[in-house]
Amino acid sequence: xxxxxxxxxxxxxxxYEFRFGGELxxxxxxxSSSNDWTSYFYDRRxxxxxxxxxxxxxxxxRKWIVAARNTITNEVSETAWPDLG
Amino acid sequence: xxxxxxxxxxxxxxxxxDRYDVVIIGAGVHGLSTAYYLGKLGVxxxxxxxxxxxxxxxxxxxxxxxRANYLTSQGVLFFRESLKLYEGLxxxxxxxxxxxxxxxxxxxxxxxxxxxxxxxxxINQLLGVDSRMVGPKEIKELVPAIDLREGKxxxxxxxxxxxxxxxxxxxxxxxxxxxxxxxQGAEIHPFTEVTAITQENGRVTGVxxxxxxxxxxxxxxxxxxxxxxxxxxxxxxxxxxxxPLQAFVTEPLKPFMRTSISSANLHVYVYQTDRGEVVVGGxxxxxxxxxxxxxxxxxxxxxxxxxxxxPFLGRAKVLxxxxxxxxxxxxxxxxxxxxxxxxxxxxxxGWGTWGFKAAPVAGRxxxxxxxxxxxxxxxxxxxxxxxxxGKLVNERAAAPAAAIH
Ligand SMILES: Cc1cc2nc3c(=O)[nH]c(=O)nc-3n(C[C@H](O)[C@H](O)[C@H](O)COP(=O)(O)OP(=O)(O)OC[C@H]3O[C@@H](n4cnc5c(N)ncnc54)[C@H](O)[C@@H]3O)c2cc1C
Numbered sequence: 001x002x003x004x005x006x007x008x009x010x011x012x013x014x015x016y017e018f019r020f021g022g023e024l025x026x027x028x029x030x031x032s033s034s035n036d037w038t039s040y041f042y043d044r045r046x047x048x049x050x051x052x053x054x055x056x057x058x059x060x061x062r063k064w065i066v067a068a069r070n071t072i073t074n075e076v077s078e079t080a081w082p083d084l085g
Numbered sequence: 086x087x088x089x090x091x092x093x094x095x096x097x098x099x100x101x102x103d104r105y106d107v108v109i110i111g112a113g114v115h116g117l118s119t120a121y122y123l124g125k126l127g128v129x130x131x132x133x134x135x136x137x138x139x140x141x142x143x144x145x146x147x148x149x150x151x152r153a154n155y156l157t158s159q160g161v162l163f164f165r166e167s168l169k170l171y172e173g174l175x176x177x178x179x180x181x182x183x184x185x186x187x188x189x190x191x192x193x194x195x196x197x198x199x200x201x202x203x204x205x206x207x208i209n210q211l212l213g214v215d216s217r218m219v220g221p222k223e224i225k226e227l228v229p230a231i232d233l234r235e236g237k238x239x240x241x242x243x244x245x246x247x248x249x250x251x252x253x254x255x256x257x258x259x260x261x262x263x264x265x266x267x268x269q270g271a272e273i274h275p276f277t278e279v280t281a282i283t284q285e286n287g288r289v290t291g292v293x294x295x296x297x298x299x300x301x302x303x304x305x306x307x308x309x310x311x312x313x314x315x316x317x318x319x320x321x322x323x324x325x326x327x328x329p330l331q332a333f334v335t336e337p338l339k340p341f342m343r344t345s346i347s348s349a350n351l352h353v354y355v356y357q358t359d360r361g362e363v364v365v366g367g368x369x370x371x372x373x374x375x376x377x378x379x380x381x382x383x384x385x386x387x388x389x390x391x392x393x394x395x396p397f398l399g400r401a402k403v404l405x406x407x408x409x410x411x412x413x414x415x416x417x418x419x420x421x422x423x424x425x426x427x428x429x430x431x432x433x434x435g436w437g438t439w440g441f442k443a444a445p446v447a448g449r450x451x452x453x454x455x456x457x458x459x460x461x462x463x464x465x466x467x468x469x470x471x472x473x474x475g476k477l478v479n480e481r482a483a484a485p486a487a488a489i490h
Contacts, residue, residue, distance in 0.1 A: 002380045016382055020372035035473060042415055042472045043322035046313035048375045071327075072375045 003074040008081055009061040021054030023047070024066065048072055054082075095260055096267030101274055101296050106130040107455060108292055108301035110279045110315060113144040114255070114441060115433050116307035117262040117273070118448025119455075121178075124269025126456040131271040132301075133263075134294065136278035140259035143309045146377075146409030147441040148332050148366045149258075150345060150354070152189050152250035154216045156205050159466040160418065160480045161212045163446060166463060168249060170445035180261035182253050185359055189250030190224060192348040194239035202245040209247070216247045230341045231394055239350050239393075252345060252356060255441060262448070282318045282430070289319070289429035303455050305431045310375070310410025312434040319427065323420065323434065324472055325412045328369035329376065330438050331383045333406035335398065337361035346394070353390035363398065365391045369411055369438060379408040411437045418478035419443065421451060421467045422460055431455065432469065 004012045023044055028036040045051065050070045057063050068078040106128060109116045112135035120133050135141070151171050153164040175182045193199040202218065209216035221233050224244050234240040263273055281293040282304060291300040306315040310327045338361050345356035353367045367387050370380070384406050392399055412434050414420060420435035433451050436443065450464040460468070466478055 002382055015372065038473050039322065042324035044313070044324070044326050045317070045322055046326050046373065047317075048311070048314050048327075071373060074374055074376055 003076065005055060005065075005067055005076055006079045007057050007060055007063070008065060008079060009063055010057065013057070013060060017057060017059040019056040019058045021056055021064065024052040024054065050077065055079075095264045096273055099272050101132070101277065101294075101299070102272075103297060104291075104300040105132045105272075106301065107132075107303045107305065108299055109133045109305045109307055110292065111135060111142070111307035111309065111311075112139045112263070112273055112275060113142045113307060113309060114140065114147075114259050114262065114444040115144075115309070115436065115447060116305070117259060117266055118444045119305060119307060119433065119451045120266035120271040120273075120448075121262045121269070122449040122452035123455060124266055124271055126452055128452070128456050129270030131266070132299070133266070133271060133273045134277040134279055134292070135273075135275050138275050139263060139273060140256060142311070143409045143411065143436070143440065144255060144259050146330075146332070146407055147255050148354075148356075148364050149253045149255040149441050150189070150250070150356070151184070151253055151442040152247055153214045153442075154189065154191065154205055154209050154245060154247040154250065155480060156201075156208065157418075157478055157480050158208060158212060159478050161208055161214055163463050163467075164442060165212065165214050167443050167446035170449070171253060171442070172249075174258070174261070174445060178261035178265050180257060180264065182257040182261055183359065184251055184253045186249055186251035187356060188227070188344045189247040190219075190227065190344050190346045191245040191247070192224075192241050192346065192350070193243045193245070194234075194241060194348065194350040198350055199243050202243065206245055214247070215249050216245055219244050219246045227344045228342045228346065230397070231346070232396055234393065241348075241394075250345065252358070253441075258441075258444065262444075279315070279318075282315070284319070284427075287426060287428060289427060301429075303429055303431065305433065305451065305455070307433050309412050309434060309436050309440065312412050312432065316432075319424075319430065321424065321427075323432075323469075324414055325420070325435060326373045327375060327410050328373050328413050329408040330366070330369045330411045331379050331387070331406065331408045332364060332366035333379075333384055333387060334358075334365070334404050335363040335401040336404050338363060338401060348390075348394070351390045351393055353387055353394075355391050355394065362404065363391075363395075363401065369413060370408075375410065377408050377410060379406045413437045415472075416477040417480040419447065419464075419467045420469050421447065421464045422454060422469065424469055435467075
């Protein structure tokens with residue numbers, strides 16, 4: 001199902017202007033075990049429900065944003081600039 | 086009137102018991118095929134549970150292309166065996182599965198795609214799979230209606246021809262396996278959703294459903310696009326992301342081609358069914374979702390690409406379009422077998438956009454694993470632990486075409 005994403009810069013835009021960048025994950029500390037790194041690389045929650053995820057506004061302002069989307073209904077409840085803190 | 090068509094029931098509805106030797110979650114082609122081969126090995130106290138109707142998931146939405154012309158030796162050996170089982174399946178199940186061995190052409194339009202196809206031809210031949218390279222002349226002989234795109238962007242300069250590939254009647258495979266499994270004693274319970282998985286001391290002991298708790302020695306998840314929702318019940322994450330795949334079909338046309346065609350460069354595959362309809366599909370949608378609604382954007386892009394090879398199809402009407410869920414893995418290979426640290430639980434997943442053709446060999450192999458406790462050689466490369474061991478299969482490798490059905 002197609003839907004709109006609200007780019008904090010450009011406003012409501014078709015999802016086809018964006019590139020999906022994967023669910024938000026926590027990068028392990030450099031000295032973490034190889035199991036943790038493997039998980040980080042490959043394992044995904046792949047939630048059926050709301051998940052936070054990366055999107056890149058490829059055919060727009062070319063900025064990365066973070067959206068909260070319900071993966072069952074494709075409703076986007078929130079979009080924001082990434083917290084790079 | 087109904088009696089005319091249905092002389093006997095395919096399987097009896099039976100009351101849900103509170104204990105089975107094996108509970109299979111998901112009554113798609115994989116769950117039912119596994120139940121069937123379990124029966125052949127004498128394991129008959131089996132229940133197959135589905136939250137919806139039988140074969141209503143990916144198995145209802147598949148374009149049912151069967152082939153064995155893969156790229157990796159692990160993949161070729163596995164799919165070769167499945168193709169062989171499909172060739173004998175109508176007889177085995179005493180059910181017409183309408184396997185039409187149309188043959189299959191994987192088109193190459195660039196030097197690099199020809200390189201990938203050549204590599205597949207070599208590996209296929211080495212492993213006894215009938216595939217070879219053909220040039221534009223032979224392509225035109227096989228499919229006179231095709232536009233070879235001479236002088237255009239992405240001309241068709243060669244193809245991998247795989248004569249034993251074809252298409253099968255998907256519902257018939259599901260029903261045939263279901264009937265076969267039930268005749269051997271397995272029970273099939275549609276509209277019975279698994280809501281939780283019970284565990285004791287690192288061992289899975291059964292499942293919970295709205296109709297009550299069920300104990301089992303072995304629980305198998307055969308839920309394809311929903312696999313991560315089952316894994317979540319066990320606090321597991323899988324190397325799987327659920328993407329929709331869409332396809333559409335035109336009104337029936339006079340037969341104009343026998344061979345099924347795929348082009349990785351044009352992102353599309355096309356074949357004409359025995360009824361004359363033209364089936365068109367492509368790659369998965371670019372973002373994950375559990376929604377099975379189709380989109381206009383994908384219809385437009387699939388249709389546009391189909392017209393690049395068959396311009397005259399522009400006048401054909403679209404009959405219907407649909408979407409189904411695909412459990413995509415990072416290396417385009419399945420995930421089958423045990424889960425480390427969790428006894429009594431097995432998974433068959435990672436079927437992505439290629440899983441229908443695997444159902445016979447996958448079901449037989451998983452059944453053997455359940456019955457004997459030993460992982461058959463054919464599926465050993467596809468264990469979940471390959472990610473920890475750094476032994477990805479990389480079925481996509483040099484040829485993205487391999488990722489298409
Ligand atoms: C459009 C499309 C085209 C395709 N084309 C091809 C092709 O040409 N060739 C090919 O080889 N493959 C193709 N595939 C892939 C193939 O169809 C699938 O890999 C295959 O059907 C998966 O079968 P399955 O039995 O594993 O899963 P499904 O058929 O998806 O069955 C899983 C079942 O699990 C059930 N389930 C989920 N959660 C629960 C729960 N909690 N409790 C109980 N039940 C549950 C679902 O209701 C569903 O019925 C295609 C897929 C799609 C979508």
